[in-house]
Amino acid sequence: MRERFATGFDPFVLPFLIGMVFVLGYCFFGIFRILYQLPKDDRRRFLVSLITPRTALKNVWDIFCNCLLHVKLWKRNKLLGFMHSSIAFGWFMIILLGHLEVFIYCPERVHLFYYPIFFNYFVAENESTIGGAVLFFLMDFFLLLILTGIGLAIVKRVRSRFFGMRRTTRPSLLDRVGLYSLWAIFPLRLLAESFTAHISGGSFLTIPANWVFRQFLGNDLNLLPTWWAYSIVLGVFMVVLPFTRYMHIPAEMMLIPMRNAGLRIRHPRKGFAKVQVLSCPGCGVCIDACPMSAQKVNIKDCTVYLNRQIRRGNEKRIEEISDKCLLCGKCEAVCQVGVEGPRMRVAQRSARRYGLTPDFAAIDTAPLSRAASAAFSGAAGATGAAGAAGAAAGAAGVAGAAGAAGASGASGVAGAAGGAGVAAGAAGVAGAAGAAGAAGAAGAAAAGVAGASKVAFFSGCMTRLTPSVGKAVCSLLDKAGADYVWLDREEGLCCGRPLLTAGRIDAAISLIRKNEEVILGSGADTLVLSCPICYKMFSERYALPGVRVVSYADYFDEFVQQGRLRFEKSDICYVYHDPCELGRGCGIYESPRRLLGQAAGIAEAEKNREESVCCGGSLGSLTLDFAHREVITRKSLENLYSSRADAIATACPLCLSTFRRYSDRPVRDLAEILDASCRL
Amino acid sequence: MENKNVLVIGGGIAGMEAARRLLQLGCEPVIVEQSDHLGGHVAGWHKLFPDMMSAPELVEQMAAGLDGVTVYYRTRVANMNRLGSGYSVMLSNGMSLQCGAVLISTGFRLFDASKKEEYGYGVYDHVVTNSDLEAWFGGAPDDRIPDSPARVAFVHCVGSRDLKAGNPQCSKVCCMTAIKQAIEMKEKFPSAEVWCFYMDLRLFGKKYEDFYIAAQRDHGIHFVRGRVSEVSEDIHGHVVLKAEDTLAGTPVKLNADLLVLMAGMLCNDDTQGLARMVHADVDSDGFMRSRDNIYRINESNRPGIFFAGACTGTKTVPETVAEARAAALDIYNYLNGRD
Incomplete structure (x- = not known):
């Protein structure tokens, strides 16, 4: 080993150095700015997670797997995975090996940023030593790996279809500058190292290249310009990096720890x-x-x-x-x-500001929860009279709260003044209590077998618009002998999801608090939901101590395991559509399939589970009109038709009504299918 | 007239009236009817507004003028294409016809009310459509209709003017039909309360407004302006409606013993198949496209293909009859080479 230059410096490193200092400065400044922007508790949480061994290890592992190896991408598309990981991992290894070389051969130069990058220019080493041979071999190997990746990237830019991508983004001008400089970095490095290989050593790639070049290039005059070019493209790449999509490289290393910290x-x-x-x-x-x-x-x-x-x-x-x-x-x-x-x-x-914010604080929830609690078999069984009295009191309470006209009960049309959201006729609530009371009494005998679980069934607005689903859920609960009450059969509050998706978080929270009061006041210990939109909301945003929140799919699945529900398999074959909110939203994929498999034949669509295609009816969109939604629905149906099933099954009332509008074959909710083939 | 044969597709009132007039003009109409009777939707109706004329009697009266017209029942057009100056037609019963002109009078189909699931048709016990109610008026038994309802609710515009249901058009007749049926219900059950939930009342025809005023003044029928948002069922089997009274600005809730849904009109799906056979245009609303909607409603963009009645859009009975007569004359002139 010998150093070629006593100064250890040459002006060609300047472009690289400028770029490096700029990008590091930018990132450090960015990190501090983002930390400063975080809310105080989030910041503390994040910093603590960085020094907690478990999360810190997880961070390192995740960064290694995702940023370098692109494991997630490999799982999705092997070619794309190879392309990305070859560039990222290869580059990382070249930098790492460069540093290793500096550490081994000239530790006094460790403080120089550029030394590991341009090692072959500054240091002449012979590949005949074991260390040199191994290191140079590895350097060439990883360079070859990167060059393969770059080759694939160029093909991908021209023909993205080879990579299974139908559409890809159009890069902006700066993105193109970054892209082309990135493509240029490694071929230039190969050239520079090849030209230098007879002085500084090389391996299977650089030595033959050096030999080829020397056949027609008689001197070393092109040596320095290629190192300059290599340094310049590196510099350009790093200077434009913060303003291009390549910013994701440093940003992702920040994103992973922040996500792991639960921000x-x-x-x-x-x-x-x-x-x-x-x-x-x-x-x-x-x-x-x-x-x-x-x-x-x-x-x-x-x-x-x-x-x-x-x-x-x-x-x-x-x-x-x-x-x-x-x-x-x-x-x-x-x-x-x-x-x-x-x-x-x-x-x-x-971030949008509204002139008016709905206020739900004035809603009196006591009558709603009292009516529900009176309906459970325990309450009804203890003192029937008390239950009836409670229901009557509840009825009066609602009438009072809503300020309904006294005549409303008689005429049957109750006008709730103020439009507070609870448009409750006195007769209505009393009816509900009576209804649920009767149901409770009927189920009381069965409840003895079933255990003491008090189940509240919350159907939500969407199930109320598809009444057959609500009916089927109740019928199944009856058949399983559950002690249940249909919480919002007559009157109920919205779960708050539409407000939340519209970004009106405060209003949503005030509604959530009201619903919590109703549910906690009802005395139920289990809350069953037939609408995954509500389910996601209840399981993520509600504080319901002592109440188990469960989707009807999971709940009926348990009933099947306990032998409380049995089905006779019909010969209709259904394709199951994973509703966004139940699947991707709550991670429930298996229980609906298990249930469906018991009651009927089951087929899979081309895209299913995490990849399921939205039905187009989603509440999430604020501006998409029906014509556009129809196209989405038809596209989603096409995906389901690909299974060649006789009919479509889903577990979301919104998907159900959206599909029914345009489907050429029957669409049924899971509960409807189960109820139809349920054998007691 | 080289070829006096005219194929009339659809034996509803439009087809019947056109065939009768064509016969009088010396043509030889052939009616192809997919069901086993003439008269279409009107034959199943009880009474027609505004004179409360008996619909079956009207159909009977119209049928009386059809002596000499060939009618193929339970038959459809299997194939049809242009041949010379006329059309060569294959029927599903194996018959083949050569005709000089074709009249499409395929009418409409009723919106399937169960598609508006929130109204509970087919789910709840006491929900019927306008056509179910009319059949019941005509004597057909229907256990969804209680013996003595205390409260009856009508919901207008079920599947009409409803983008969600895929039908932006107004069905034209349901406002009046609802008022007519509301009065009939009130006459049958004088002690019952009758409620109509509407978004607009479109009472454009002769005597329609009188009907509306009489419904309020003489029969005490309640009109609430606002769409029904959802319908549920209570333990006693009552239908519970929730709506917003948009004039009073308040939410409204109603317990009713019977709910009647005013299902709207859609174009017959089969008509579009016919249109494809002869390359006639279909309009954006799914109905047939006339050459224009003012002066040449009866004419298609293809020579020798004519329209009458609700196949080009929603129509009342008198409009349909008038159009059928006009179409007959147009066809006669066409066959005689006059424009």
């Missing part, structure tokens, strides 16, 4: 949201995934473009994109870095 988006643009935006690599996987891309006009409304517009600060487009989204969550499911597209959009929506 949530609290501000539409700052802190965690900022990291998410910067972490978007602009790969465009979300374009093909987005159900709206069924139509060309909506292609530019998927998450990759949201991130791009946020980076550009185009407020008009940000608002358009945020409002249009169905919040189906598919972009998040397929995203390689885990950008939370739906949450980003809700955060954008929450």
